[in-house]
Amino acid sequence: MSGTTHDRLDAHGHTHGHKHDDHYHTWVAPSEIEARVRAFESLLVEKNITTHDAIDTLVATFENDLGPMHGARVVAKAWVDPAYRARLNQDGTAAIAELGYRGLQTEHVKALFDTETDHHMWVCTLCSCFPWTLLGIPPVWFKSAPYRAKVVSHPRDVLRDFGYDLPADVKVHVWDTSAEQRYLVVPLRPADTDDLTEEQLAGLVTRDCMIGTGKPLSRAEWEASR
Ligand code: FE
Numbered sequence: 001m002s003g004t005t006h007d008r009l010d011a012h013g014h015t016h017g018h019k020h021d022d023h024y025h026t027w028v029a030p031s032e033i034e035a036r037v038r039a040f041e042s043l044l045v046e047k048n049i050t051t052h053d054a055i056d057t058l059v060a061t062f063e064n065d066l067g068p069m070h071g072a073r074v075v076a077k078a079w080v081d082p083a084y085r086a087r088l089n090q091d092g093t094a095a096i097a098e099l100g101y102r103g104l105q106t107e108h109v110k111a112l113f114d115t116e117t118d119h120h121m122w123v124c125t126l127c128s129c130f131p132w133t134l135l136g137i138p139p140v141w142f143k144s145a146p147y148r149a150k151v152v153s154h155p156r157d158v159l160r161d162f163g164y165d166l167p168a169d170v171k172v173h174v175w176d177t178s179a180e181q182r183y184l185v186v187p188l189r190p191a192d193t194d195d196l197t198e199e200q201l202a203g204l205v206t207r208d209c210m211i212g213t214g215k216p217l218s219r220a221e222w223e224a225s226r
Pocket of ligand 1: 126
């Protein structure tokens with residue numbers, strides 16, 4: 001994906017919405033966006049630049065072939081397979097490619113392993129760099145100026161905003177992602193999950209826990225979600 005396309009996607013992120021518990025959300029009227037997209041698509045087709053089928057294929061790729069279910073497979077494998085975990089630690093990009101995931105903003109990935117004493121989270125302070133193949137399209141809050149600024153200066157407050165109370169003795173590390181370097185947090189494996197298969201464990205891994213702003217589902221939450 002070229003830098004130009006990336007910048008164009010970023011251009012959608014106008015930030016408003018400073019409601020009390022809503023610092024990271026952006027509100028753009030969907031009808032306005034939809035109208036613009038429809039007009040743009042019609043124009044591209046009319047001028048023979050693309051076809052409706054080609055656009056459908058692209059949309060299906062984003063809907064079906066990219067997303068946090070891929071990152072979740074990487075994390076679950078790292079939880080159950082110590083040798084894989086070691087390879088992921090040594091060369092994230094290569095270990096992720098073992099599962100068939102490469103390209104689309106996933107060229108240079110470093111895995112960040114949470115421990116009992118250290119918690120990792122990441123941000124793109126410049127714009128919205130994100131490992132699309134592993135996590136899908138970045139959420140609106142990730143692109144918002146309040147998140148990008150506050151996570152650097154007050155990471156614990158950001159975690160609290162997300163309902164994540166990190167114990168005071170756990171050290172927080174904030175990593176700044178870029179076009180050249182992407183990150184993937186491997187959170188701690190939730191308790192009471194020894195009997196779960198790798199596939200079941202992947203079901204506990206949320207997008208936000210791979211950014212570091214959330215936790216994996218607990219055993220109880222996972223059971224309730226099935
Ligand atoms: Fe960026």
